[in-house]
Amino acid sequence: GPPDAFDPASRPDFRLQYPYFPAVPKPILGAINGACAGLGMVMALYTDIRFASDAAVFTTAFSRRGLIAEHGISWLLPRIVGMANAADLLYSARRVDAAEALRIGLVNRVFPAASFRDEVTAYARMLASEVSPRSLAVMKRELWNSPFQSLSEAIVDANADMALSLKSEDFKEGVAHFLEKRPARFTGR
Template sequence: MTYEDILYRVEDGVAVITLNRPDRLNAWRGEMGRDVKSAMRAASDDAAVRVIVFTGAGRGFCAGADMNTLQVIQGGNAAARSGAGGASDFDPNARADFRMANSWFPAVPKPIIGAINGACAGLGMVYALYTDIRFASDAAVFTTAFSKRGLIAEHGISWLLPRLIGFAAAADLLFSSRKVDAQEALALGLVTRVFPAAEFEAGVMAYAKMLANDVSPRSLREMKRELWNAQLESLGESIAAADADMAGSFASEDFKEGVAHFLEKRPAKFTGK
């Protein structure tokens, strides 16, 4: 498929989706939203893909909504905002919370690694927070940006951010729109790891390929669903859901292979079944 605003490739079980408007620091517009969703669909449907990396070309990850789009909205066309489309069909059984116009990353049945290579602002930060794991280049800079545009905490960031860094820290970043460098982002819990810029792509891909080749795709799929659902469940509900899932895991081919490769002291050959 031909994409207008992204690049897409598959390498050793890893699909890499790269926002590709480097001259605009990958500012988000409707075409980009449609491309990203289409590429996520392709990665989800491809049995050869086990992990997805989501990153940006050039100096930016995503500098937020394209200013031309914001000017259109200012003129009264709010429908132009994200271009991401309506409710996701990635998992029709997913919670309604994860089937809305901008909250569908959790319904993608494969892990999504946010590879934050540079500037990450506004809507770009929202999408980064919807990824499952975030790694940053030491050149990355984060800002919520909304308060400096006269906007609000958009697209669920007021739900996501406190869960990652706590209420007061989330309030600080939202209220002030101040810039946060990669090391502070690591200390806050916005990202899990920081790599030197020169080693960033190699470091991210090494981790992604480890997930793609060394662990069960079925486990990744089920654990992702359990983790996101648990954010809206009580402890008892989470335990009950996991107990209900247990029988399926014991009956799976990946469980049999998981035991066999350990006992036989050989590399695993998981199928995701």
């Protein structure tokens, strides 16, 4: 079975060899600071948020090696960059620089290579210290489950999740730290 780090309620789809990042209840940030190709591209696509340095270069590579879109990226890539961009990236296996990757939505932000590590670390620290880990875990599950649901199913699940959130320690802390104008001390419960 999955390691303890996995959400026990995660979909079986996310318990396979490469697409397991969605089953990890913490956000997984992709930090791409160089070449991102083939299996590296697959791994990057399964991260929740992707940051690139201005030195990053992306390629699917498969078609130029006589291979196919592996590990489910023919399902995932169009959801990230749209069908036509996914077809372009997969069919041509051309190289895409960080600016184009940002323009088509392959990455969320691009930072100068010189400050890349500091920028990504600052974002990770912000998530770790300023937001509820419980909220992050629930929202991550909701986001990754939504492609498999109808709108009404997503709403029913979100309503149930919200009812539990309103009873959580993190909700009480979220209100308290806001009213008391102090840093949050979330527990994840």
